[in-house]
Amino acid sequence: MHIFSISALNFRSYELVELTLNPGITTFIGPNGQGKTNLIEIVDFSANLQSHRSSLNSNLIRNSAPFAQTRVGVKEENKKIWIETRIEEKKTLKIKVNSNPVKKHRDVAGLIKSTIFSPNDLYLIKGDPATRRGFLDEVLVQNDRNYFELKSEYEKILKQKNALLKSVPKGDKNKSAAWSTLEIWNEKLAKTGSQIIYFRKKIIEALINPFIKNYNEIAPHTKDLQMSYNSNININNSTIEDIHAAYIFELENKKEEELARSISLVGPHRDDFEIGLNSLPAKSQSSQGEAWSLALCLKLAMFDLLRETHKPILILDDVFSELDQFRREFLLKKIQDTEQTIITAAVEEDTPKNLFGDKYFINNSEITNES
Ligand SMILES: Nc1ncnc2c1ncn2[C@@H]1O[C@H](COP(=O)(O)OP(=O)(O)OP(=O)(O)O)[C@@H](O)[C@H]1O
Ligand SMILES: [Mg+2]
Structure with a gap:
């Protein structure tokens, strides 16, 4: 196009x-x-x-x-x-x-x-997890427009849950009627959130080959380049149902801490993905030049993936x-x-x-x- x-x-x-x-x-x-x-x-x-x-x-x-x-x-x-x-x-x-x-x-x-590459993309490698999550969400929206709705829905539920957590008076955390309302929000959160995690994990798996292929063209002697999705929920089992079950388990685990700290601690809004270059995390260990090449290749991987179905x-x-x-x-x-x-x-x-x-x-x- x-x-x-x-x-x-x-x-x-x-x-x-x-x-x-x-x-x-x-x-x-x-x-x-x-x-x-x-x-x-x-x-x-x-x-x-x-x-x-x-x-x-x-x-x-x-x-x-x-x-x-x-x-x-x-x-x-x-x-x-x-x-x-x-x-x-x-x-x-x-x-x-x-x-x-x-x-x-x-x-x-x-x-x-479209795929945009700009100097800001250095933050994809060196910046905070939110930048990397934003990248994955963008790739997903470009590949499947339904993802946009899923993400909006998740953000809406998260906002409402956070408002509830903040509304519970201090000191009243354990006894409050908030428990039952919290359960309702948690169920909704797990339903949309587990799908987000599933799709993000899948898109990382789809990006990895073009990412490595591009990087090997820039740096032909690279032996070890990896990329993996890091979730605060156990995602070893890969069906949406498995992720959903692990999500509910983790929400249960963190329920009291969430109430005590008045923030949502469990879910894809706290996930990240990690790039490892020569067995070291690129975020903290890659050189400026390496980080530039990695960012470029990540964006080109997005572009190559889009190219499989579009122009x-x-x-x-x-x-x-x-x-x-x-x-x-x-x-x-x-x-x-x-x-x-x-x-x-x-x-x-x-x-x-x-x-x-x-x-x-x-x-x-x-x-x-x-x-
Ligand atoms: N909402 C706005 N209203 C008016 N001017 C704005 C607004 N937002 C940004 N600008 C102005 O746009 C200018 C920046 O434009 P832009 O980012 O397109 O520059 P650029 O040509 O890409 O420069 P560079 O080479 O530094 O990247 C700034 O002078 C900024 O003040
Ligand atoms: Mg500019």
Whole structure:
């Protein structure tokens, strides 16, 4: 698929932007802070209904504007899809697909198949578990749109359980009538949560081969690269029913502690995945260069997985400057057989010399063909 049109009103630094894109490679060049990532964020938001850069949609609204609007046109084979959003503070996000209002986010999230790689992805390796969980959830939404609903449902239940835990007066923890209500929430939590764990574990298993394959191309002498899902629930048995039983068991175990500390201690919201390189955890032990390669290969694994069923769009936000010649060439090879690649760079010298395609310059959120 490819994006043939990007427009937005009052989105981040853009008062109004209207752009037509061709398939193939499109490069946006401009100094720091001029609106390159903001432009890409329009696509990101239309694809995932959330931004990689902000969990708060209202941050996307241009300073002091009442609302923001986006409209992205994507073409898959011969079918055109228009995705429109309207972001307004304290109001639910409004979405239209081909001019028809859409109530369920799951009908839109993941319609645009894309993978974004940016310098922030270093946090996938070095950052906190929430970043890695977010990555897995994104891969899952891109591969199966029902996952979006599952995740939203889990978050809703978790919020309600946390509110209950906080509402129980201190000192009254054990006797309170909260026990029975807590049981109801726990049952709901285990039902959705065990599915989330199951799907995340499965997606790790699907990512591992392309991940290792890509990494071996960058670092051919690597002997030992591993990746595994770490859950606070025993997931040795792999059916959803088994995970559900282990989940209930763990909830029972931690019930008193949860009440005493007023937080939910059990579930996929506290899980992580671990990458091991040469028998050491990459999070704490990998070098800066290794972490970069691992992050790149993880994102490319996501891209390769999507490619098994779709023709996804590859977005490379300001990454060439961080890569040495060898890794630039490796990335270039990936671009060759991609229907559309969108690239940003601060200066032209940061992009590979043999990069074909359309070139635009961004200055002060103005997009032109001239530098
Ligand atoms: N809601 C907003 N309203 C107005 N301006 C905003 C908003 N959010 C961000 N900006 C501005 O957008 C600019 C950053 O744009 P962007 O992140 O696209 O830069 P960039 O070209 O990608 O730069 P870099 O090369 O440093 O990554 C900043 O000047 C910031 O103040
Ligand atoms: Mg940027």
